[in-house]
Amino acid sequence: MVLSLLQKLYRENQLNSEELLFLLTHMDAADRGKLYELSHRTALRVFGRNVYLRALIEFSNVCRRNCRYCGIRAQNSGVSRYRMTPQEIIDCCGRAYALGFRTFVLQSGEDPWFTERRVTELVASIRRRFPDAAITLSIGERSTSEYEAFFEAGADRFLMRHETASPWLYKELHPDMTMENRRRCLQDLKRIGYQVGAGFMVGLPGQRPEDLVNDLLFLKDFEPDMVGIGPFIPHSQTPLASSTGGTLEDSLVMVAVTRLLLPECLLPATTALGTLHPIGREKALAAGANVLMPNVSPVEVRPKYQLYENKICVDEDFEHCQSCLRWRIESVDLDVDMSRGDSPASRHLFKSPHEIQGLHAGSKFTQGSEEHATNAVSAAGVSEAGQSSTGAGARYLP
Numbered sequence: 001m002v003l004s005l006l007q008k009l010y011r012e013n014q015l016n017s018e019e020l021l022f023l024l025t026h027m028d029a030a031d032r033g034k035l036y037e038l039s040h041r042t043a044l045r046v047f048g049r050n051v052y053l054r055a056l057i058e059f060s061n062v063c064r065r066n067c068r069y070c071g072i073r074a075q076n077s078g079v080s081r082y083r084m085t086p087q088e089i090i091d092c093c094g095r096a097y098a099l100g101f102r103t104f105v106l107q108s109g110e111d112p113w114f115t116e117r118r119v120t121e122l123v124a125s126i127r128r129r130f131p132d133a134a135i136t137l138s139i140g141e142r143s144t145s146e147y148e149a150f151f152e153a154g155a156d157r158f159l160m161r162h163e164t165a166s167p168w169l170y171k172e173l174h175p176d177m178t179m180e181n182r183r184r185c186l187q188d189l190k191r192i193g194y195q196v197g198a199g200f201m202v203g204l205p206g207q208r209p210e211d212l213v214n215d216l217l218f219l220k221d222f223e224p225d226m227v228g229i230g231p232f233i234p235h236s237q238t239p240l241a242s243s244t245g246g247t248l249e250d251s252l253v254m255v256a257v258t259r260l261l262l263p264e265c266l267l268p269a270t271t272a273l274g275t276l277h278p279i280g281r282e283k284a285l286a287a288g289a290n291v292l293m294p295n296v297s298p299v300e301v302r303p304k305y306q307l308y309e310n311k312i313c314v315d316e317d318f319e320h321c322q323s324c325l326r327w328r329i330e331s332v333d334l335d336v337d338m339s340r341g342d343s344p345a346s347r348h349l350f351k352s353p354h355e356i357q358g359l360h361a362g363s364k365f366t367q368g369s370e371e372h373a374t375n376a377v378s379a380a381g382v383s384e385a386g387q388s389s390t391g392a393g394a395r396y397l398p
């Protein structure tokens with residue numbers, strides 16, 4: 001029964017909820033091996049041997065939210081808060097660009113200092129300086145008009161995990177958020193034209209196989225361009241400190257099943273998998289993942305951005321990080337791809353670098369001189385620094 005379900009999933013890229021539940025609850029080690037073989041084969045068919053590298057810039061660990069699993073939640077007074085200035089973020093993009101990266105992922109907590117104006121000016125400046133690079137935002141829930149403004153300024157992609165598709169679990173984990181708004185955000189992003197990333201955690205307290213089936217069915221229905229899947233890893237300074245956490249094996253199964261449900265999605269081998277196991281990311285690449293996101297944030301801020309503890313790659317400079325990842329990718333017989341790596345579903349929008357540049361050419365944020373854009377961003381970083389709610393300036397907060 002399990003093998004026939006695996007074959008059906010491989011051939012048809014879908015299973016119903018009963019079939020998915022049966023699969024998740026009846027696979028033995030041999031079945032999982034078969035699953036990984038089929039998911040890897042699918043990734044090779046769609047993407048070839050290419051593994052896309054994205055430059056991850058964690059530019060602020062300030063967050064107004066209190067997700068119960070998260071180490072940088074607002075109520076964790078043990079976190080040393082920081083916020084990079086717009087100019088520092090742009091400089092970071094420049095270093096990543098020089099190393100060959102053509103996707104910048106700008107990630108932060110939900111930091112109110114980064115207003116609509118500041119984010120649009122930042123995105124426009126990056127777009128102007130690096131017209132052939134993709135700009136991905138991962139900055140949480142915003143209004144529809146803000147998402148529209150960021151897109152108009154030049155952002156191409158937006159990552160926002162749905163976290164869990166089960167209403168009871170979502171409510172349990174997110175005291176000051178609603179699943180309705182999360183979904184509104186994801187729908188907005190898709191409608192506006194972003195390449196959208198969703199995703200979820202595996203091994204959350206109380207999470208049942210039925211909840212994971214909900215996640216898989218949500219993804220199949222929503223059809224995101226990217227899917228981030230990672231194990232839940234407890235953080236000692238959160239309300240979930242004493243929870244058990246997710247396993248590597250369960251996470252790999254979800255990566256592999258997602259690859260078979262959504263053959264064209266971009267699927268990162270997440271850092272959390274590398275934290276659970278020394279070759280967790282390689283195992284994910286061999287199970288259908290095809291993206292790695294090395295951290296290119298300044299080394300001094302990296303230890304402060306810990307959604308979970310014992311995160312790997314916080315000390316290495318990113319030249320070292322890049323060569324380490326290259327070695328890891330080649331160890332599983334795959335190849336590094338430094339190109340933008342757009343979602344296959346969106347490739348019709350991006351036929352050439354020239355057209356990519358043209359996409360945002362009419363934006364009010366990308367018109368005018370580069371000097372003007374840069375000055376606008378720098379001014380935002382400096383003049384507003386003293387207005388931070390912490391009163392501590394733009395850079396490193398107490």
Ligand code: SF4
Nearest residue numbers: 063065067070073109
């Ligand atoms: S998971 Fe994101 S939104 Fe939630 S507290 Fe952490 S950084 Fe903030």
